[in-house]
Amino acid sequence: MNRVKMLLTLLLASIIMLPSCTQQPLPVATDEVTLQLKWSHQAQFAGFYMAQEKGYYAQENLKVKFLEGGQDVDIVRRVISGQADFGVLTPEIIIKERSKGEPLTAIAAIYRRSAVVFVAKNDSDILRPGDFLKKKVAAAGEGGAEEFALRFRAMMKRLGLDISMVEIVPYDPAYTAFYDGEVHVTPCYVTGGLIKMRKKGLRLNLIRPDDYGIRFYSDTLATTEKIIAERPELITRFLRASLKGWQEAVEDYQKAVEITLKYTRTKDAELQNAMMEAMLPLVHTGEDYLGWMTPEMWKSMVEVMSEQGLLARPLDSGEPYNLRFLKEVYRVGSQ
Incomplete structure (x- = not known):
């Protein structure tokens, strides 16, 4: 009887110990x-x-x-x-x-x-930042467009140009007002907007902030x-x-x-x-x-x-x- 009790005790102990011996590490949560x-x-x-x-x-x-x-x-x-x-x-x-x-x-x-460039139509007289004065420039914006606004301000200030003499309007990613001639200058990316404009057949003057010491x-x-x-x-x-x-x-x-x-x-x-x-x-x-x-x-x-x-x-x-x-x-x- 004692032997039976001993065997049952050993069996129970082995069952209790088994999970701890065979348990696999829990997978790390993603x-x-x-x-x-x-x-x-x-x-x-x-x-x-x-x-x-x-x-x-x-x-x-x-x-x-x-x-x-x-x-x-x-x-x-x-x-x-x-x-x-x-x-x-x-x-x-x-x-x-x-x-x-x-x-x-x-x-x-x-x-x-930098992928940022400012563009004006080829038949305009806008060739450099100084030509932005008394023109309408789409350089205001928040979110993803804030980069354009900051780059514009830095370039103009570095050149000593009076930003108050520029009519600044919100950036339009569809460039509708620029296509229609209501906006004279718009910023865009050489990796995006510039490609779309050229695809439409537009000939453009490019003004790059990098050329004026604004390298980012x-x-x-x-x-x-x-x-x-x-x-x-x-x-x-x-x-x-x-x-x-x-x-x-x-x-x-x-x-x-x-x-x-x-x-x-x-x-x-x-x-x-x-x-x-x-x-x-x-x-x-x-x-x-x-x-x-x-x-x-x-x-x-x-x-x-x-x-x-x-x-x-x-x-x-x-x-x-x-x-x-x-x-x-x-x-x-x-x-």
Whole structure:
């Protein structure tokens, strides 16, 4: 009887112990991440789509959601409020918001050359910024269009031109008033609006802020100080997957166009292909790594905005960006 009790006791103990011996580790929950884009879906964001469709985000255990932007979308508020974890912004906006005390930080410059250009019709007498005086310029806007407004102000102020002598009207992404001749000058992207205008047969004069000393990065990936402090590994994973997608978009841009068309509302392959071709030299400059940022460039951008009185307070040029995550992705030492 005692032997039976002993066997039952051993059997019961083995049953109790069995789950702890054979239990598998619980799967790590997938992190849900939201990326706020500047504009509606288009080839401008092809690298992010590549990262999604090729499974690079999934490899980092991330489930990524894209939010479309636009002129009426307050991208900064969405990122700061936590509606989006990351945002595609311009360095001007990041610098301006940092000077106001907002906790935005750039983690990578996707477009290392600016895509912004101001255009006037070829038969006009508008060839340079000085010709904007007493003309109607579509350089006012918020959301995705704020980049144009800031670039316009910086260029005019650097040249000592009186902005009050320009009739400034809201930017129109459809360019209707410009086509009709009611607006004399409009900003656009060489990767988007310029292509659409030329497709309509317009001959244009191009005025590039870069030619007047206003040199900035363009699309820049940003997050908040809160996420940097609380989830640094999430940033590294997201950035690593995103840059992998951008690298593949550069290497196989036709595939990138094919994937982009899954997201765009208008399935215009010719337009998206032209956008990709115009975008490639802005992203892949042949310098450093894709997405890389330099302290010298940030110093220059902060100085330009400070000189033009566009900052709410004096700002150290190291405040608006953080190189930590690019260094982790590319495994490089301190520079």
